[in-house]
Amino acid sequence: MAALYHESIVPRPVLDPVPMLDLTRQYAGLREEILEAVTRVCDSQAFILGPEVEAFESGVAKACSAPFAIACASGTDALWLALAASGIGNSTETGESSSRDAVITSPFSFFASASAILRAGAVPVFADIDPRTFNLSAESVGEVLRGVSGGKVRGILPVHLYGQCADFDVLKKVAEGRGLALVEDAAQAFGATWKGQMAGTLGTAAAFSFYPTKNLSAMGDAGLVTTSDQRIAERVRSLRSHGMTRRYYHDELGWNARMDAVQAAILSVKLKHVAGWNEQRCQKAARYDDLFRGAGLAGENSVGEGIVLPWTDPRAQHVFHQFVIRAPRRNALREYLAELGIGSEIYYPVPLHLQDALAGLGYRPGDFPEAERAAREVLALPIYPELREDEQQAVVDAIRAFYA
Ligand SMILES: Cc1ncc(COP(=O)(O)O)c(C=O)c1O
Structure with a gap:
């Protein structure tokens, strides 16, 4: 047959369609709570950063056991902020620089994993993936490191693809051995763990995306950086607001990468679930x-x-x-x-x-x-x-x- x-x-056979993703089902269960949260923001007329964003940041820090969580406008921005605040690339400088930093990453990911490296003023160097997990192969990273001229590589950016953490046992050892930054692309992995440790706390800093299709999703663009390093956290906070720690005094070249209060209020509702x-x-x-x-x-x-x-x-x-x-x-x-x-x-x-x-x-x-x-x-x-x-x-x- x-x-x-x-x-x-x-x-x-005529079947009912099975959509790849149906967000209306999630919304049906949360409608009242979400509308209440959005109304609260509208009543406050405070739309960018502020208490809603701070509450969401605290919620994520707790949920991920991360000492610092800094919300921003998208996962792409989160990757750039995490890289730049970790001292990679020259995107926060205005002068000339002769040689570019390199960051090893996966060629099997969403475009932003590589484009954020370029936006940070560094150059992506690819290593192949492990065919079983689709994540960066630690062996291939080792081969690339042996082949690339020593001082150039400044970091590794593993992607936790599809919701599974990359092999951090080996990657951490390699990064620590060479003094490299380890920036997690955790855009697809909110809540995932590696040997019991939460994604977002495995490396130097991590980037999350709350794009509407993600497992924790906003109703628009939104992202977040986690880190356990206070200096990196402070720098991310400054860089997401034009490198500004005092109003209209700009310490370095940042960007507008702030999270909207409406997105934070909605995300706080969903974070509980x-x-x-x-x-x-x-x-x-x-x-x-x-x-x-x-x-x-x-x-x-x-x-x-x-x-x-x-x-x-x-x-x-x-x-x-x-x-x-x-x-x-x-x-x-x-x-x-x-x-x-x-x-x-x-x-x-x-x-x-x-x-x-x-x-x-x-x-x-x-x-x-x-x-x-x-x-x-x-x-x-x-x-x-x-x-x-x-x-x-x-x-x-x-x-x-x-x-x-
Ligand atoms: C692996 C990966 N990295 C980065 C991003 C970028 O996130 P965003 O779309 O929020 O900018 C995404 C999501 O689209 C992603 O899946």
């Missing part, structure tokens, strides 16, 4: 795992054997911001699911070293085989706390029908 759908001999939502995401991920295995669709190692399911390092607590499989004939599968009204997404179809905007860095196809293979094979399936069991079943049934 299933094979017949695929060959279009029998009309495909995010741990529970993360747990529900993990339950959905475990259920997908059971359903795919039960359907006989799971291969262990490569797409030659079937679908490769997400792998969680036993040292990590994943938050499943995304549930990402490797799929044989990925693009055809995605089209098939779209025809059935089932959402999916490719994070990310072009690795960063092959992006046109970064062509000046001089990389070539073949430079990072694992990142390039991942870009060809990955497919993110719907996962969010409100996703229903019948919807998960429909996703797996559709995928089984495609491969039958």
Whole structure:
């Protein structure tokens, strides 16, 4: 029967659509509280930074066990602020500088992981990923460090992709051994842990994004930096407001990267729920795992054997911001699911070293085989706390029908 759908001999079943993400479900449960919070800001007529932002910062500091949390306008800004405040690049200076700092990062991430390094006045140097976790491979970082001229590399920017922390055991050792800054891109990993320690407290500083699709999401753009270093925290605070510690006296070249009070008020409402939502995401991920295995669709190692399911390092607590499989004939599968009204997404179809905007860095196809293979094979399936069991079943049934 299933094979017949695929060959279009029998009309495909009419299913209810399964959206990749449906934020209206989350909003339905929080509507009253959110409207109250927004009304409070409107009544106060205090719109930028101020007590709402400070309350959110304290809430995040507590939730992440981070000594300092500094809110800002986006995850992209948070990355730049974390880098600049850690002393990387020359973006806060007005004079000439002869050589540029370098920062090692992953070529398999959202564009901002690399563009923030350039915006900080430094240059991204890529290392390949671990094919099991999609995160920076510590081995590859070691190889790059051996190949790059000594003094140039000033930092490492690992990305906790899809909600799973990068291997901090090795990265921390490497960074400490060489005196490098370690800036976490935790945009997708609010609430994740590495050996019990929260994302956002693993390195020198960390950047979070609260973009609307994130597991802790604003109703617009918003981001935040965490750090345990008071000097970095003070510098982030200054840099997010034009390098200004006293009104209209500018100590260095900052930027306008402030968080709106409305976003902070909304985020404070959601912050109370995010741990529970993360747990529900993990339950959905475990259920997908059971359903795919039960359907006989799971291969262990490569797409030659079937679908490769997400792998969680036993040292990590994943938050499943995304549930990402490797799929044989990925693009055809995605089209098939779209025809059935089932959402999916490719994070990310072009690795960063092959992006046109970064062509000046001089990389070539073949430079990072694992990142390039991942870009060809990955497919993110719907996962969010409100996703229903019948919807998960429909996703797996559709995928089984495609491969039958
Ligand atoms: C890994 C990663 N880094 C950085 C960002 C940038 O965050 P934002 O969109 O809030 O600027 C995002 C989110 O889009 C992301 O997923």
